[in-house]
Amino acid sequence: MRSAAIAGRQTVPEAAPATTEEQIVRAAVRLFAERGFHATGIRQLAEQAGINSSTLYHYMGTKEDLLFRIVQDSSKRLIEAARQLTARELDPPAAICGLVQIHVWSHATYSAETAVVDNELRALDKPRREAAVRLRDRYEAFWSKTVEAGCARGDFRVPDRRIARLGILQMCSGVAQWYSPSGKLSLRDLVAAHAQMVLGALGASRDRDQVRTLLLEADAQPIADRVWSQP
Amino acid sequence: MRSAAIAGRQTVPEAAPATTEEQIVRAAVRLFAERGFHATGIRQLAEQAGINSSTLYHYMGTKEDLLFRIVQDSSKRLIEAARQLTARELDPPAAICGLVQIHVWSHATYSAETAVVDNELRALDKPRREAAVRLRDRYEAFWSKTVEAGCARGDFRVPDRRIARLGILQMCSGVAQWYSPSGKLSLRDLVAAHAQMVLGALGASRDRDQVRTLLLEADAQPIADRVWSQP
C-alpha cells in the first residue's frame, strides 16, 4: 500500500493558528483518506483534532455530515478550477493539458482530500451520495466536452470517447495514491509526464516539447493553487 | 476453502450446486466490493450467504482472514496469468497488449474480486497487508519488465517508466468501477480500446489495425479465462 503519499497539505504554509473547526476537518480528511470513513472512529477523530469527542458535535452534525462537507468542498474546488480553465477557450490539446495540470496537481498536493472524494462516496446515504455524484459529473463534464471537441476537430483520435474520458481521469487520479511531495519527483515533472501520457492515450501528437508548450499555454497551475487556497 | 468459489459471476456455468463455502466467499466478495470491508457486518455476510452468522466461523477464521484469502486468491490468479503470458516472450508491444487484455478482462469480468484487491488492502493488519503488497508487486513486476523492455528497444518512449507503469495500470483497473458486462459495450471492444490507449500513453505507434494484430498475437484472453476458472 502506498500510504506515504497521503501526507498532503504542507505545501501552502498557513500563518493563522488553526481553529478548532479547521483542526477537525483536517483530522477527518487525513483519517478518512488513510483508513476510510468506516474505519475511522469518532474518538480517533477527536483525538487527532485535539479535542474531546463530544466537542466534535458542536462543529459537525454527524460523522457523515462531516464527510459530505469534505466531499462537497473538494469537489467544488475542482469544478471551479475546471470552470476557470475552460473559460479561456483554449484549443482542445491545450485545454486537456490544463485539465491534467489541475487534476494531477490537486491529486498530488491535496491527495487526502481527493482520495476521500474518489473513494468514500459509497459511505454516504443515498441522497447525499447522489448529490456528490452530481458534483462529480459536473466536473467530468468539463473533461467530456474537451475530449469531444478534440475529437471533433481531429486533434484526438480515440476508439470510444467515454472510455477515453474515464481512462485518462482514472490515470490522473492515481497519483493521489502514491505521489509524495517530499520525494524527489517534482510536481512539474509529474504533471508533464501525465499530460504527455494523456495526449498519447488520446491519439494526439505528444512530442515532449509540444507538451511543454501546451502546458505553458494552459498555465493552469495558478488556477489550481488559487481554488485550493480559498477559505 | 476450495478457492474455486471465488469465481463470482460464472462465465462458464457450473453445474454443481454452490457449496456453503462458495456461497460465503461469493457473498464476501460482493459485499466487500460494494460497501467495503469495514462497512460489511458479519451478520449481513451470513445473511447473504444464507446461513447463520456463527456458521461463518466454521469456514472463515476471522473476517479479516476471509478478506486476506480473497485478496490472495485473486492476486495469485492475476500473477499466474501474467506469468503464463510473459513466458511466451512476445515483443514488448504485443506483451503489453496481452497484459492489458488480461487485466482489463479480469477487472471487467471479476470486478468485485479485483475491486477488493484494489481497495481493501488497508483493512488488513500489517503482516498481511505487506504480504498482499508483495503479491501486488510481483504482479506489477511483469508490467515493469515489459515497459522496461519496450523502452530499451525503442518501442516505447515515456518520460518516466515508473509513472508510466502506475498510470497505465491505474487506467486499466478503472473498468472494475464502471463496466457492466450486461451493457452493450463488448469485452472485446473494451479491451481493444484500452490496449490502444495504453500504447498511446507509452508513446508507441497505435494504429487501430496494429492494435488488433497485437492483441491477436498476444491472444491472452484464454489465459485469463483459464486462471479464473481454476479451482
Added chain:
Amino acid sequence: MRSAAIAGRQTVPEAAPATTEEQIVRAAVRLFAERGFHATGIRQLAEQAGINSSTLYHYMGTKEDLLFRIVQDSSKRLIEAARQLTARELDPPAAICGLVQIHVWSHATYSAETAVVDNELRALDKPRREAAVRLRDRYEAFWSKTVEAGCARGDFRVPDRRIARLGILQMCSGVAQWYSPSGKLSLRDLVAAHAQMVLGALGASRDRDQVRTLLLEADAQPIADRVWSQP
C-alpha cells in the same frame, strides 16, 4: 410516592425456572413501572435480568419494542377478560361490578404491568402509540357499553356518560399506585369497596349487601386470574 405497591407478581407462584426472556420482561415491567421508560437504562435492565446488556438484543428488538410488547400483552389480557365477562350478558349493575372486579384485581395484582400501560404510552412512537390506544379503546368500549346499557335501563343515572366512564375507570386504576398485596387490606375488600363506590358514582343503589350479591353474581375474579395466568 406510593411505590411500595409496585412489587406485583408474587401472587401466582411459578414452578418453572424463569427463562432469560421471562427475566428480561419481568425486569422491564418492574423498572418501567418504578422509574418510567426513559429513566430506565438498558444496563440497569440487563443487570436486573441478570445478563449482559448486549444479550438483551437477542430477545427484544429495541427498548421501545420491549415496551410495546409489554403494553400489548397486558392490554390484551384485560380485553380478553372483559370479553369473557360481557359474554355472560349480565345485567348492567352486575356487569359493571364484574368489570370493576377484573380491573381492580388486575391493577392490584399486576400493578407494574398495568402501571406501564397506564403511564408509559407516550414513550411509544406514533404508530405504536396509536396501536396501543386502539387496544385501550377496545377495552374501554366494554365499559362504555355497560354504562350505556345501565343508563338506558334506568339502573344508572349519570350527568354525562363519557365523564362517568372516564371517572370510574380512573378511580379503579388508582389502586396500582398504592395497593400493596402484602398489606392487611384484602383484595376482596379492595374490590368490594371499589364496586360500591362505582355504583354510587353511577347513581345506582349501592347497599353493601347488594354489592356483595352483584359481585358474587359477576364472579369475575376467576376470569382475571385465568387471563393473567396464560402464557
Added chain:
Amino acid sequence: MRSAAIAGRQTVPEAAPATTEEQIVRAAVRLFAERGFHATGIRQLAEQAGINSSTLYHYMGTKEDLLFRIVQDSSKRLIEAARQLTARELDPPAAICGLVQIHVWSHATYSAETAVVDNELRALDKPRREAAVRLRDRYEAFWSKTVEAGCARGDFRVPDRRIARLGILQMCSGVAQWYSPSGKLSLRDLVAAHAQMVLGALGASRDRDQVRTLLLEADAQPIADRVWSQP
C-alpha cells in the same frame, strides 16, 4: 424565580410581556407534562423558551431544581385553595363539593401543572421527593378530614375511608388527562358532574339539584381562580 410564571394558560390575560423566566417555566411545565421529565432535554427546553441552553442556568439551578419548583409551586396553590375553603367550615357535603370544584377546575385549567405534580414526582431525588410528598399529604389531609367528618356525621357512608379518599381524588385528577378547555363541555358542567359522582361514591344523597345547591354554597371557584392568579 417569580412564581407568577407558573400560571401557564392565563385565564386573566396579562398585559406584561412574558419575562424570560416565565417563558422558561412555561416551557418546562408544558414539556414535562407532555413528554415527561426524563424525555425532556435541556435543549428542547431552551428552544421552547426561545433562548440558548446555557442561559437556562441563570434561571433554574438544575433541571431537577426546576421540576421541584414547579411541583412545589403548584402544590402550594392547591393547598392554599383547600385551606381557604375549609376555613369556611362548611358542612361536609358542601365542603367536599368545594374541594372537587377546586381540584377539578385546577386540573382542567392547569392540566400541565397538575399533571407534572401527579406524574413526575418519581424523577425527584429522595429528599425532594419526600418534600413533595409531604406537600401532597398536606393537601390530601383536607380531603381526609372532610371525608372523616362526613362519615362521622352520617353524611357519607363508605366501606373504607382511605380507599374512598384515594378513589375520589384519583377520579377527579383524571380530567387533566383528557379535558380540553376548547371543547364544548363547559368547566361548570365538568365540575358538577364530578361533584355528583363523588357524592355518589361517598354514599351521599346526590340529587342533581342538591349538587347544584351545594356547589353554589361552596362557591369555591373564585378561590381556585385566585390562588392560580397570584404571583
Added chain:
DNA sequence: CATGAATGAGGATTCATTCAT
C-alpha cells in the same frame, strides 16, 4: 444577561467472536 465552546458520563445499539449444544 446571554452565549458558544467545551466536556465527562452515559445513552442505546451493534460489533466480531466464542461456545455449548
Added chain:
DNA sequence: AATGAATGAATCCTCATTCAT
C-alpha cells in the same frame, strides 16, 4: 455441519452541566 445464546468492547451520539467571554 450448524446454530442460538451469550458477551465485552466498541460503535455513534446525546446528556446535563460549566465556564470564559
